[in-house]
Amino acid sequence: MVAAWLAGAVSRATGRGGGTALPGLLAERIDPDVLRTLARQLPRGAVVVTGTNGKTTTSHMLTGILRRAGLHPLRNASGSNLARGIATAMAAHADWTGRLRAPANTVGLFETDEAAFARVVPAVEPRVIVVTNLFRDQLDRYGEVDTVAGIWREALRVETGRREGAGAGTLLVLNADDPTVAALGSNGTGFPQRSLSLRGDGQEVGPPVVYFGLDDVRWGHEGPEHAADAKVCPACGARLRYPVCFYGHIGHYTCTSGHRRPDPAVRAIRVDFRGLAGTEIMLATPDGELGVTLPVPGLHNVYNALAAAAAAYALRAPLPAIRAGLEAFSAAFGRLERVEVGGRTVFLVLAKNPVGMNEALRTLALDAAPKHLLLALNDLDADGRDVSWIWDADFERLAGQVRSLTVSGRRAEDLAVRLKYAGVLDALLPSPLVGEGPGVRGSPAAHVEPDLARALDGALSQTAPGETLYVVLTYTAMLALRRVLTDRGHAAPYWEDDAR
Numbered sequence: 001m002v003a004a005w006l007a008g009a010v011s012r013a014t015g016r017g018g019g020t021a022l023p024g025l026l027a028e029r030i031d032p033d034v035l036r037t038l039a040r041q042l043p044r045g046a047v048v049v050t051g052t053n054g055k056t057t058t059s060h061m062l063t064g065i066l067r068r069a070g071l072h073p074l075r076n077a078s079g080s081n082l083a084r085g086i087a088t089a090m091a092a093h094a095d096w097t098g099r100l101r102a103p104a105n106t107v108g109l110f111e112t113d114e115a116a117f118a119r120v121v122p123a124v125e126p127r128v129i130v131v132t133n134l135f136r137d138q139l140d141r142y143g144e145v146d147t148v149a150g151i152w153r154e155a156l157r158v159e160t161g162r163r164e165g166a167g168a169g170t171l172l173v174l175n176a177d178d179p180t181v182a183a184l185g186s187n188g189t190g191f192p193q194r195s196l197s198l199r200g201d202g203q204e205v206g207p208p209v210v211y212f213g214l215d216d217v218r219w220g221h222e223g224p225e226h227a228a229d230a231k232v233c234p235a236c237g238a239r240l241r242y243p244v245c246f247y248g249h250i251g252h253y254t255c256t257s258g259h260r261r262p263d264p265a266v267r268a269i270r271v272d273f274r275g276l277a278g279t280e281i282m283l284a285t286p287d288g289e290l291g292v293t294l295p296v297p298g299l300h301n302v303y304n305a306l307a308a309a310a311a312a313y314a315l316r317a318p319l320p321a322i323r324a325g326l327e328a329f330s331a332a333f334g335r336l337e338r339v340e341v342g343g344r345t346v347f348l349v350l351a352k353n354p355v356g357m358n359e360a361l362r363t364l365a366l367d368a369a370p371k372h373l374l375l376a377l378n379d380l381d382a383d384g385r386d387v388s389w390i391w392d393a394d395f396e397r398l399a400g401q402v403r404s405l406t407v408s409g410r411r412a413e414d415l416a417v418r419l420k421y422a423g424v425l426d427a428l429l430p431s432p433l434v435g436e437g438p439g440v441r442g443s444p445a446a447h448v449e450p451d452l453a454r455a456l457d458g459a460l461s462q463t464a465p466g467e468t469l470y471v472v473l474t475y476t477a478m479l480a481l482r483r484v485l486t487d488r489g490h491a492a493p494y495w496e497d498d499a500r
């Protein structure tokens, strides 16, 4: 096992890749139990965050809250959310004998993707498991949603069963508004509804589930927008009805069999969007109500804040720590990031699947001004090889909203075809930089440039000083663009965010 600690130390000393996955891989080859061995030494146990969208943002928010609650979160790096990345995060704090050298208030805070979840959970034996949502994502890698849900259910059943036997109990923090996720907390005959008591004598009573959800129905509409988003009832298999749908399959659902969305313990009772500046949220928890000014926009970030607040509640963080942690949040790597470049504001948004893309487009719509836009689509392993998902995203929303458009990435041509069919290319607004003179009036500025650095230069040249360039891209395109910005001195390497 010694070689693993050595590998971690060497990686940190050389600074390669910010010390992410490689030494963990070595560690696992040498000792498959390394994850379990290290996790058992975490003084305050571990939290595992999983789901399709929002797990990095939720982990960042939760980190801020837990620090303010007096804990010391030990995290795995962004984008390294496999078992070996988690082993690496802990190996970095272990000595030559494999003993964890961490303060007594250390709590593990690990995000894991859908595929690694079933391996990570039995090894880490988390105190709290947070599930944000479950969407169709990267089908070529993970299989269908129901398959993933089945694997998770099995991992959770084994885990909660063992922990109950040991008298400990893993707490589930689940999105009540996602029927597939909520069903993970159902015992098959319904949802446990007894409230979780974390007060007084320190005895935990009630079932080990904390649901979170959105109660402000003003932001919903009836039924899913697309038939493909409809879900079947986990109890009887009939199609669920949505009196209130917020986005995708997220909302308030019911079934004639009596199955319905569980009542959330931690909920947003009022949400007011303040454009791109942020969001006012009134949270209700069993500990009381709490007004929070979240400094990031978008409904998806309301859900991330809810997930973080519910997890913090499950870990007994006090309300003032929850508020302070959420209000100090700055966007996680690439999820929604602002960079100043030559007097222009560059807004970076990660979108790796149809739901993420639709949320990105919805967030952009909060800025009513005609937009300069750079879209980039890659098809490397980390993006998902199959890019057909772009046909499930609502690019039609952009038609008539865009002043300059640059399309980039390895699959720029596919994306350009999609934008053509969405009516975006034919509805570009006149660009002042292209000119208003005879012959050029109304000339739209649309460019296809697969090279990201050149695409950025082109898009910036269309954006006047003081204006905003919106950049929406897939995962490896985000990495590549961050590298370009970093090389030019505009942004810090992303792993610096995680070294704190």
Ligand SMILES: [Zn+2]
Pocket: 233, 234, 235, 236, 237, 238, 255, 256, 257, 258, 259
């Ligand atoms: Zn039913």
